[in-house]
Amino acid sequence: MTSNLIxxxxxxxxxxxxxxxxxxxxxxxxxxxxxxxxxxxxxxxVVGAIVLVGEHKSTLATVLGTVAVVAATSNVVGxxxxxxxxxxxxxxxxxxKP
Amino acid sequence: MTPLINETFIQIVYLVxxxxxxxxxxxxxxxxxxxxxxWAGELGMLLAIGGTLLYQGIVDYKWIVIALVLGSxxxxxxxxxxxxxxxxxxxxxxxxxxLCVALVGTxxxxxxxxxxxxxxxxxxxxxxxxxxxxxxxxxxxxxxxQEILPQRPITYKGQNFVxxxxxxxxxxxxxxxxxxxxxxxxxxxxIGIPLVFGVMMIVPIGGADMPTVISLLNSYAGLSAAAMGFxxxxxxxxxxxxxxxxxxxxxxxxxxxxMNRSFTNVLFGAFGQVQPAxxxxxxARTVRSAxxxxxxxxxxxxxxxxxxxxxxxxxxxxxxxxxxxxxxxxKRGVDVKFGIHPVAGRMPGHMxxxxxxxxxxxxxxxxxxxxxxxxxxxxxxxxxxxNDVTNPAARQDQGSPIYGMPILDVDKARTVMVIKRSMSxxxxxxxxxxxxxxxxxxxxxxxxxxxxDIVRELAGGGHA
Numbered sequence: 001m002t003s004n005l006i007x008x009x010x011x012x013x014x015x016x017x018x019x020x021x022x023x024x025x026x027x028x029x030x031x032x033x034x035x036x037x038x039x040x041x042x043x044x045x046v047v048g049a050i051v052l053v054g055e056h057k058s059t060l061a062t063v064l065g066t067v068a069v070v071a072a073t074s075n076v077v078g079x080x081x082x083x084x085x086x087x088x089x090x091x092x093x094x095x096x097k098p
Numbered sequence: 099m100t101p102l103i104n105e106t107f108i109q110i111v112y113l114v115x116x117x118x119x120x121x122x123x124x125x126x127x128x129x130x131x132x133x134x135x136x137w138a139g140e141l142g143m144l145l146a147i148g149g150t151l152l153y154q155g156i157v158d159y160k161w162i163v164i165a166l167v168l169g170s171x172x173x174x175x176x177x178x179x180x181x182x183x184x185x186x187x188x189x190x191x192x193x194x195x196x197l198c199v200a201l202v203g204t205x206x207x208x209x210x211x212x213x214x215x216x217x218x219x220x221x222x223x224x225x226x227x228x229x230x231x232x233x234x235x236x237x238x239x240x241x242x243x244q245e246i247l248p249q250r251p252i253t254y255k256g257q258n259f260v261x262x263x264x265x266x267x268x269x270x271x272x273x274x275x276x277x278x279x280x281x282x283x284x285x286x287x288x289i290g291i292p293l294v295f296g297v298m299m300i301v302p303i304g305g306a307d308m309p310t311v312i313s314l315l316n317s318y319a320g321l322s323a324a325a326m327g328f329x330x331x332x333x334x335x336x337x338x339x340x341x342x343x344x345x346x347x348x349x350x351x352x353x354x355x356x357m358n359r360s361f362t363n364v365l366f367g368a369f370g371q372v373q374p375a376x377x378x379x380x381x382a383r384t385v386r387s388a389x390x391x392x393x394x395x396x397x398x399x400x401x402x403x404x405x406x407x408x409x410x411x412x413x414x415x416x417x418x419x420x421x422x423x424x425x426x427x428x429k430r431g432v433d434v435k436f437g438i439h440p441v442a443g444r445m446p447g448h449m450x451x452x453x454x455x456x457x458x459x460x461x462x463x464x465x466x467x468x469x470x471x472x473x474x475x476x477x478x479x480x481x482x483x484x485n486d487v488t489n490p491a492a493r494q495d496q497g498s499p500i501y502g503m504p505i506l507d508v509d510k511a512r513t514v515m516v517i518k519r520s521m522s523x524x525x526x527x528x529x530x531x532x533x534x535x536x537x538x539x540x541x542x543x544x545x546x547x548x549x550x551d552i553v554r555e556l557a558g559g560g561h562a
Contacts, residue, residue, distance in 0.1 A: 005217060008328055008336055015337040018120060019344030025127040028352075028440060028465045031447030032184060034126055034345060035316055039191045041119050041139055042342040045198050045323050046169075047150040048330045052205055053165065054156030061205040066165045068205075072198040073169020074176055075191050076143055081177025082187065084136045086451055089181075090129045093459030 033086045040079025046072035104154050111149030112334040118142030119338060123345075129460055146334060181455045182412055185308065185444040186243035192315045193236035199322045200229030204289060206329055212280030219279045221328040223272035227292045228322035234296030236315050242300070243308060243444055251304035264295040305409070306486070308444040310353040317346025349446050356440035356466075358492070358503035385521065388539040390548060393515055394555030396539075397423075400477035400513075402433045404469060406506055407449050408442045410483015410518075414545035420482065421456035423549050426556040435462050437469035437479075437506050439487035466506060473510040481508060481516040483545050488516075489530045500528060514538045517548050 026034050049072055052065035118138045125135030151162070179187045203225040207214070214222065241247035268291040271284055303311050324339025326332075354360070388396075397403060405424070411417060427434050436458070442449045450463050464472075473479065481488055484506075491498040492505045508514055509532050516533060518540060532538055541548055 004331055005328075008331065008333065011333050012324060012328075012336050012340050015340035016344050019123070019341040020348065022120065022123045022127070023341075023345045023348050026123075027128060028438075028447060029129065029450045029460055029463055030126060030132060031349060032188075032445060032451045033132065033447070034123075035188055035312070035349065035446060036184075036191070037122065037126055037136060037139060038316065038320070038342040038345040039188065039195060040143070041122065041338050042195050042320055042323050043198070044115075044119075044143065044146055044335060044338040045195065045202065045326055047146055048202050048326060048332060048335060049165075049198055050147070050150050050162055051153060051155065051330075052202055053161050054153070054158060056158050057209055058205075061209055062161060064201040064205040066161045068198040068201040069162065069165035070169040070172065071194040071201075073166050074173035075194045075198075077170045077173025078176030078187070079173075079191060080136060080140050080143070081174065082179070082184070084133060085177070086181070086184075086454070087129070087132045087136060089451070089454040089457075090132070090460045091454070091457065092129070092461050094461065 029090070030087075033083050036079050036083045036086070040076055040083060043072045043075035043079060046076060101154055104152065108149045108153060111145050112332075115142040115146040115149075116334055116337050118145070119341065123341060181451055182415060183244075184451060185312065185448060186240045188445060189236045189239040189243055189312055189315065192312070192319045193233050193240065195319045196229045196232035196236060196322060198229075199319075199326050200226055200233055200289065202326060203229060203329065204285070207285055208282070211282055211285075214279035216276050216279075218329065219276045220272070221325045223275060223288060225322050225325035225329055226288050227268050227272065228318050228325065230289050230292035231296035231299065232315055232318040232322060234293045235300050236296075236319075238297055238300035239303070239308065239311055239315065242303070242305065249305040251302045251307075253302045257298075257302055261295065261298050264291055264298065268292050268295065305444065306441070307357070309441045309446050309448070310350060310357060310359070312445045313346050313349035313353050315346070317343050317350055320344070320346055353441055353446060356504060358500060383534045385533050385540050386536075386538065387542055388515070390541070390551035391555050393539070393541055394552045396513060396515070397427060397432070397478055397480070397552065398430060398556060400432055402435075402472075402476050403427060403478045403480060404435050404437045404473065404476050404508075404511065406437045406439075406479060406481045406484050406488060406508055407453065408439075408482065408484025408487065409444060409448075410485075410545055412443055412448065412452055412483070414483065416482060416546035416549055417452045417456040419546050419549040419553065420453070421458055422553045423556075424458055424462075426553055430556075435464055435469065435472070437464055437466070437473075437508070439466055439484070439506055442484055442487055466504060470507050473507045476511040478513045478515060479508040479511040481514065482549065483517065485518075485530055486528060488532055489528065491528070491531055495531075498528065508532065509535060509537075512537065515541055517541045517543065517545050519544065 049065050049068035052061050056062050119142050122135040122139035125131040242249055271287045320339050320342025324336050327335030424434050438449045488506050488508045490509045492500045492503040
């Protein structure tokens with residue numbers, strides 16, 4: 001348990017640094033799509049909710065889990081959809097090189 | 099598959115998904131590769147969900163399938179909203195993400211209590227507190243952005259004291275639960291108090307502060323998901339949460355800098371504390387106004403034009419007319435660029451999305467640092483629905499509430515034209531000396547109609 005905890009803390013801190021370095025480079029042009037994409041990725045919480053529903057350990061857990069899966073799935077589907085729609089709109093005035 | 103192989107297989111799938119998520123964000127950094135980033139994210143998500151469905155602990159798929167289908171049915175219209183509705187849609191999706199996290203945390207508590215080790219209870223409390231306050235906070239933000247709720251900040255005496263006390267109370271409840279995880283009757287407080295706090299936190303927020311607040315809620319949503327990862331011992335979730343959390347954090351820092359607010363100011367939610375501007379000596383200062391015809395001839399005679407859009411352009415839905423103006427001027431050989439302040443609009447990058455939607459090439463959209471050195475060489479600046487971000491008082495007037503805020507130096511251009519409904523001061527109630535300069539022309543009217551009139555004049559008609 002304690003060793004798991006420490007490993008997880010390492011993972012959290014390192015992922016935070018990666019996030020910082022990667023996201024710092026995102027052009028201000030794309031800050032709105034960035035937010036909608038990270039939102040969609042964050043909805044990966046759906047996997048925790050799926051397990052909760054599927055294990056069916058108590059009625060309460062199944063009910064809460066089901067609502068959680070609905071909420072997160074709407075984020076996954078809506079988030080990717082709108083990010084792609086936004087990015088499709090960004091066009092350059094320079095003709096593309098062949 | 100034996101349980102062990104099954105477990106290992108799922109973990110490897112998760113690892114691949116994690117890598118794809120990081121690549122997704124990396125590719126998002128430039129417009130050329132950004133769509134590839136979305137595909138990487140989608141593939142990662144598909145793999146992660148698929149892998150999870152193989153988990154052998156799952157005994158019943160009925161509700162999973164129902165929930166996945168229902169969520170997709172809700173998600174599709176949320177993904178197809180009009181571009182002007184993106185800020186409220188984003189706030190709503192923060193609420194959905196936070197709801198998921200808070201519910202899972204609650205279910206986990208009741209499944210495990212009273213056998214919850216102290217550290218586990220601490221992260222579980224953090225998960226539930228952050229999830230709950232982000233849920234109601236984001237719903238409030240959605241309501242304000244959708245204009246269901248009043249956009250004006252509502253402040254009262256002792257507001258910060260009330261809010262901080264609520265937060266402190268939630269932390270005390272969490273501390274008691276860490277020591278005595280069996281006290282199940284206390285758990286509803288751990289949900290309820292942050293739910294109230296989330297509402298109270300957004301009550302004093304005005305529309306102009308929304309970019310910072312949305313970023314902050316984004317960060318909270320990410321951190322709560324990371325906390326959930328600790329509870330469920332899922333590295334995939336920890337990493338996704340950390341990525342989202344740092345993204346929201348970076349954006350909040352950028353936004354608060356652009357608003358000239360310290361980050362502690364932001365962290366403690368003390369937004370919208372705009373002091374009423376000191377009433378300047380009531381000298382009758384004069385402004386010069388111009389008609390669409392005059393504006394059109396000035397623009398046509400210019401070599402370089404910078405258009406500065408603000409929230410007013412979004413409200414008037416003027417972006418397509420602006421695109422027509424861009425086309426008309428470009429055809430005459432005028433160099434047209436757009437100067438975009440980080441907090442223009444209601445969320446980070448809001449203006450860029452609206453202008454891209456109107457088919458304006460993104461290489462013409464310049465951020466503040468890129469455009470500011472160009473203003474002294476610019477013939478005409480056309481300000482459409484932006485106010486405080488162009489206010490030279492931020493540079494010159496130490497007594498001004500916005501003193502020190504980085505602005506677009508539009509007053510350095512040779513001529514400035516401002517499209518505005520009337521002379522009433524902007525959202526923050528701060529007078530803008532820009533409007534009284536000799537080089538400034540005020541164009542009074544609705545942004546969309548006025549830009550339309552200019553375009554018609556440029557086309558040579560004008561006898562409408």
